[in-house]
Amino acid sequence: MTSPQRIHVIVLFGGESAEHDVSCVTAAHxxxxxxxxxxxxxxxxxxxxGQWVLVTAHATDKLLVSGTPISITEIVAQxxxxxxxxxxxxxxxxxxxxxxxQGVLEVANIPYVGSGxxxxxxxxxxxxxxxxxxxxxxPQPKYVTLHEQHITDAALQHAxxxxxxxxxVKPANMGSSIGVTKARNFGELRDSIVLATSYxxxxxxxxxxxxxxxEVAVLGNLTVRxxxxxxxxxxxxxxxxxxxxxxxxxxxKIPAPLTAIEIDAxxxxxAVVFHTLRAQGMARVDFFYEEGGRGFLCNEINTIPxxxxxxxxxxxxxxxxxxxxQLLDELLELAFDRHSRRxxxxxx
Numbered sequence: 469m470t471s472p473q474r475i476h477v478i479v480l481f482g483g484e485s486a487e488h489d490v491s492c493v494t495a496a497h498x499x500x501x502x503x504x505x506x507x508x509x510x511x512x513x514x515x516x517x518g519q520w521v522l523v524t525a526h527a528t529d530k531l532l533v534s535g536t537p538i539s540i541t542e543i544v545a546q547x548x549x550x551x552x553x554x555x556x557x558x559x560x561x562x563x564x565x566x567x568x569x570q571g572v573l574e575v576a577n578i579p580y581v582g583s584g585x586x587x588x589x590x591x592x593x594x595x596x597x598x599x600x601x602x603x604x605x606x607p608q609p610k611y612v613t614l615h616e617q618h619i620t621d622a623a624l625q626h627a628x629x630x631x632x633x634x635x636x637v638k639p640a641n642m643g644s645s646i647g648v649t650k651a652r653n654f655g656e657l658r659d660s661i662v663l664a665t666s667y668x669x670x671x672x673x674x675x676x677x678x679x680x681x682x683e684v685a686v687l688g689n690l691t692v693r694x695x696x697x698x699x700x701x702x703x704x705x706x707x708x709x710x711x712x713x714x715x716x717x718x719x720x721k722i723p724a725p726l727t728a729i730e731i732d733a734x735x736x737x738x739a740v741v742f743h744t745l746r747a748q749g750m751a752r753v754d755f756f757y758e759e760g761g762r763g764f765l766c767n768e769i770n771t772i773p774x775x776x777x778x779x780x781x782x783x784x785x786x787x788x789x790x791x792x793x794q795l796l797d798e799l800l801e802l803a804f805d806r807h808s809r810r811x812x813x814x815x816x
Contacts, residue, residue: 474508475800476553478543480569482513482533485561486646486667492531494775495558499526501792507800512543514559544576554803555580558772562641562668565772566592579807581799583771587746591771594672595640597745601766604744606737608766609756610675613640616665624657631675637661640670650676677765679756682724684738685773685784686751687798689806692742694735695784699724720780722787730757734764741766749802752781 479502481495482488495511502509511523513533520543521535547553555578557569567589573580583591590597595613602608612627627635637660639647647667651657657673664671681702685695701719726734738753752773756765773781785795 474506476510476547476550477502477507477800478510478512478547478553478555479558480512480514480555481531481558482515483559483561483564484514484516484518485559485563485565486642487560488516488533489530490774490776491558491560491564492533493529494560494779496526496529496531497777498556498558498775498796499531500528501796503793503797506797510546512538514564518563540572544578547578548576552804553578554800554807556800556803557582558775560772560774561646562592566641574810577811579803581803582749583747583751584806584810587748588771590745591747591751591769592641593670594638594768595670597769598672600745601741604740606741606744606766607762607764609677612673614661614671614673616669616671619661619665619671621658624654624661627673628654628657631673634676636674636676637664638672638674639664639668640672641668677756677758679758679761679765680724681767682726682734682755682757682764683780683784684734684753684755685781685788686738686742686747686753687749687785687790687795687802689748689802689809692739694738695788695790696723697726697731697734698722698780698784698787699726700780720783722783737764737766741769745769747771748806750781750799752784 479495479499481491483491499511513521513523515533520538520540521533522538523531523535555573557564557580559565559569565588567585570585570588574585590600598608598611610631612630614623634650634652637649637651647664649660649663651660661671681700682697684697687693699721734755741753742751747769752770754767756767758765773779775782782792782795
């Protein structure tokens, strides 16, 4: 029999973005880790075409978005009938991690894991996030943002004059290193821009940093905890999609070989970035470390980090004494905490 005491968790995965496959892998492992003694789980997938389906068959490594079609209104009705129900959005990239799904859940008055509308949207748009970091004096690599309608040879030459060569080119609203390339000359920069604009109308061009890649996991709402930092040594020129999700060929050092002073500094900086960009619940904050240079430089923040077995976010917490299942438990409680504060401030 189903116990009425169990929290109803709706795992939402898939989505229409280029990170659909990553989401399917993440969801499979989260479902394995959720304690069915504590939680009653409903799994809802979103196809690449945007159709919502109720998924009943659970694979061990990667979920398939197939099942009985279900409408958003049906899901909302089911969830709102439960006193203790919460949505766990595991949607990476646009139309899931960017505040859109969060807005739907806010309007429906449903608790959900992770950052709210503003924090999600700001973190997803790397250009806007970098502008906010700059205003707040947070160290980061030099960058140029361009909208596709302003991309001209003169604009690209200005970026080279400002940043030097080589540079990295990224779609502003994408994750998992999708659409990211390194450009060593003007021709490669132009080709990189073409690829990036196939994913987003805004493009980010960044100076290439010679430094170590350090990541810190953050957990909390108004008060946060930071994990031990980890270091990534990519198998290729940068930590790309293949390293993150397919080959497991990058070398991960957890904890990162840093001094106590360096660890304290990067943990504090990660918390500052988290609060500055209005993140809540969880985030992974990524840094470059220029030893003997500018020190720690914030690369980006990820508000729905990967939860696969080789993903840094759960690995960092495991090394910091928080197991995978404990991490999920905390994230769900943080969702209820954030929701109660949000409704208190809006229900007048």
